[in-house]
Amino acid sequence: MQSEALFGLALGITPPWEVTSVAFDKGSNRLDIHIDFQRGGKFPCPVCGTLSPAHDTVEKQWRHLNFFQYEAYLHARVPRVKCPNSGCGVKLVQVPWARAGSGFTLLFEALVMTMVRDMPVNVIASLFAVTDKRLWRVLDSYVALARAQEDHSEVRRVGFDETSAKRGHDYVTLFFDLDARKLIFGAEGRDNVTVKEFVADLKAHGGAPENITDAAIDMSAAFIKGVKEQLPNAETTFDPFHVIKLMNDSLAKIRAEEARLFPEILKKSRYLFLKNPENLTAEEEQRLDAIIAGQNLKSTEAYLHKLNLQNVYFAASRPEAETLLASWHAQAAGSGIRLIKKMAATVKEHWNGILSHFDSELSTGFLEGVNSLIQAAKARARGYRNPKNLITMAYIIAGKLNFKSLYSAPT
Incomplete structure (x- = not known):
């Protein structure tokens, strides 16, 4: 079997298309595969699908998957058809191996779409010696095509x-x-x-x-x-994540201010206060207990407010959660620490939205x-x-x- 026929089978080329020549240039690390259509071939109109003969042709080139370490390119005379049906006019036909308007074959683009989940686009571009802008255009096109098929009628x-x-x-x-x-x-x-x-x-x-x-x-x-x-x-x-994050942000600022005043006590203690108790190591738990028991610090008070706010989210119902939140708010609002009072005001302002979590469970x-x-x-x-x-x-x-x-x- 001739090499042209073998490459035609490998590429899935079918009549009226056929591989007419294959040229390999080791010096330029390049494989060029030329495709043409058989004389008398007819092609579907891109608008209405009516089979029509070629009106004229346009030379096109597509980058294909590498042949081992060599870059591979497909070349073809792509016909334009003049459809007999009114309103269609002269249109460029769609080739079976590439997406309309793309300079890459479908298999090349499929490989890129597979690789991009695990590799940066600029790395893939470097591997295939193409610009990352060209690959981003491929990604944008497929995302747009796939999103066009999406149905959001059931989104609630x-x-x-x-x-x-x-x-x-x-x-x-x-x-x-x-x-x-x-x-x-x-x-x-x-x-x-x-x-x-x-x-x-x-x-x-x-x-x-x-x-x-x-x-x-x-x-x-x-x-x-x-x-x-x-x-x-x-x-x-x-x-809840954002509510607790706001509390943690306030706690972190309070601890940082005190760490400058009492570095011997609070040095390298940031994560002791920010971690949940169950995530502390035995050594970290021992040190945190020593700080809380031995010093009357604003950081300790803020830490206890944080734990009490977290406990609200263990409530089994909205009424129970509201009772716990009201108790927390009363203590936080009465605090002498400015950032804790500010956090209490924020919670009060967003009261219903915080408690709606216990209805929606979102x-x-x-x-x-x-x-x-x-x-x-x-x-x-x-x-x-x-x-x-x-x-x-x-x-x-x-x-x-x-x-x-x-x-x-x-x-």
Whole structure:
């Protein structure tokens, strides 16, 4: 069997297409495979599907999977057809081995989509000697195609949170279906406008903002405003993780201030106060007990307020939780520590949203887990050029999108 026929079988080329020549250049580490169509071949109109003969042709080239260490390229005269049906006109036909408008074959793109889950885009680009911008265009295209198939008509309970695209600035907001445990939308920024953009996208995928019953968020004023304005029937739940995080932030500031006054007592004690008691080692527990028992410190008082606030979330019902929270609030509001009094005021301001957790039982802990995966991917890539790339990667990591229906998986 001739090499052209062998390569035709390997590539899955079928009539009217055929491999006409194969050229291997060891000097340039390159394999060029030329494909043409048989004389008299007819092709479906890209608009209506009517078979039509070639009107003229356009020379095209696609990057294919490497042949061992050698770069491989496909070349073909791609016909344009002049459909006899009115309204179709002259159109470039779709070749079976590549996506319309792409400079890569389907198998090449499938391999990239498989590799990108575990490797940074710039590393993959280096391996294949292509620019990372070209690969990002591939990822963006597949994410857009897969998201176009998504149906959000059953979305009822959502959670959203911000994550940083770059250190200190360029944030994105990610919106999740908490029942399906998947990312359904990402937007640049972290203000109430992102909620408006989410609602527009929800409608575009068959969902309805009126059907959203619950929204789990942090205490961001922008998110609270966005839910109130855009999700009229949604009950707001302030996630326990963020409530305790605010408490821990206050505790950390109080301890840091005292550590400067009493370094011999509080040196290297930060994580003793921030860890949950059950996570302390025996040595850490012994040292923390000694600090609490032996010194009358603001840090000790703040630590006890933290433990009491955490205990609220062990309540078996909302009424029990409200009783515990009221007791905590009375003690915290009466504290002589400014940051503790401020925390008490914050809890009072968000009272109903905190307690609604005991009705909805919603938590954004899942979102925090996804955020850690996204940040790990960002760290491996040493950052992303722009927030749009971060959102694309977030869809790939957490969107549960169906890419297999869009390309031929590598064999």
